[in-house]
Amino acid sequence: MQPPSSHPAVGPRAETHLDRYAAAGVDTRAGDTAVELMKRSVAATHGPQVLGGVGGFAGLWDASALLRYTKPVLATSTDGVGTKIAIAQALDKHDTIGQDLVGMVVDDIVVVGAAPLFMTDYIACGRVVPERIAAIVDGIARACAATRTALVGGETAEHPDLIAPDDYDVAGAAVGVVEADRLLGAGRVRAGDAVLALASSGLHSNGYSLVRRIVREAGLRYDTRIEDYGTSLGEALLEPTRLYTADLLDVLDGPQGGAVHALGHVTGGGLAANLARVLPQGVRVDLDRSTWTPPPVFSVLADLGGFPLGDVEGAWNLGIGMFAVVAPEAAAAVAAGLTAAGVRTWQVGEVGTGEADDSYVHGAKGVEGGAVRLVGAYAA
Structure with a gap:
């Protein structure tokens, strides 16, 4: 009989292939x-x-x-x-x-x-x-x-x-x-359609390489409390991306669903590009900055970086996470329904026609779409 100290149940466990894998x-x-x-x-x-x-x-x-x-x-x-x-x-x-x-x-x-x-x-x-x-x-x-x-x-x-x-x-x-x-998309969009903006919850998940550079060059820590945020810098930057799917599906399945012609998710590329890619060629949209005030998370970062908000409209969503292109007669009802569901929604533009010069973004991500630009000044 082996001494108790060497019994497998109480003695040292033999090395296994899992141990070797863990060591690697x-x-x-x-x-x-x-x-x-x-x-x-x-x-x-x-x-x-x-x-x-x-x-x-x-x-x-x-x-x-x-x-x-x-x-x-x-x-x-x-x-x-x-x-x-x-x-x-x-x-x-x-x-x-x-x-x-x-x-x-x-x-x-x-x-x-x-x-x-x-x-x-x-x-x-x-x-x-x-x-x-x-x-x-x-x-x-x-x-x-x-x-x-x-x-x-x-x-x-x-x-x-x-x-x-x-x-x-x-x-x-x-x-x-x-x-x-x-199916939603450019083929449904018509001149005169209203362009609705659905509010974002913050930065969502784009433009963080720029954010991190700004924070690094400003010498800030993520646990620094920012009065304009009411939280620490890190808490504001980690605010999770707003989820739009369930609320939008409720609209699409409801009485106004047929009035929704296109949606544009504002991710990499910013505001104008992500709307332009879901519009047909030959139309243009002027997004009116005066219809909203970008939340403090954007303005504080822009101030720290030393540049105006207009310089980052192609990197950050600036408070708009999704666009909805809607038949004009249903725009108010769609906006009211989404707002009541907790997603603040407002009209930010209208689909028009006519020549679009180089001040417009023409399509994006390989899509030859419509033309979009931002006009005016942000509301104070």
Whole structure:
């Protein structure tokens, strides 16, 4: 009989292949712990269409629901969050980045009139910290629930030596569906349509490379309290992206739905470009700056950087996260409905015709669209 000290149950545990893998920088046990921590929040996004639960090689979604469509068109989108993650890492606060990811991905799908069906995510990191990964995924799951999207799968990949131990990046992809004859876009837009602006919650997830440079050159810390914000600098910069999908789908499915002709999500490229790309060639829009006041998060940063707000209209949303191009007779009702739902909405322009000179942005992202420029001065 072996002495008790050498018994496998009480003595030193023999090194396994998992130990060797962990020594090389990949801890699969930590990955399993992260999955256990996130399972409940992910499962909360699942309806009866989701099959198989969490942990399979592939997410499963029962597509028989599409049989009710005459001609279903699938819409897909993929994106990340960008360098806003660097601020989350600096503050060690990771529970809002997931909402930013869903906003960047799912709110692109509703632009064509599609309802999101399901989403998957991908987190690449230098080292799996289960609680951190769970916080990120919990934010993704909560935002998926808010946008009526099932989170059906994901991947957490540990890349030692390629990514610093406490660094990570997130990306995601989603799929939605729309009836072919209800697709939104440039083909529906007409001269005289009203252009509505839907308020943003802040910077959303674009222009953060510029933000971080401004903060660095101003010598500020993210825990510095900014009186105009009423919070610390970091809290203002991490304000999560507003989610528009559910409120817009309610409009599209309601009595005014047919009056909505196009939507434009204000992401990379700023205000004029993201409207121009959903307009047809031959029309133009003058966005009237006097109809709104950019929130303090923008004006404070511009002052710190020493430039006027007009210089960053191609980088920041300046208070507008989405545009809706709507038949003029329905514009007031659509704006009132969205405002009542908690998304302040106002008319910022009108679709017109005529020559558009070089002061206009003509399309964007490879799309030869309409012409858009900003005019006037921002309201005080």
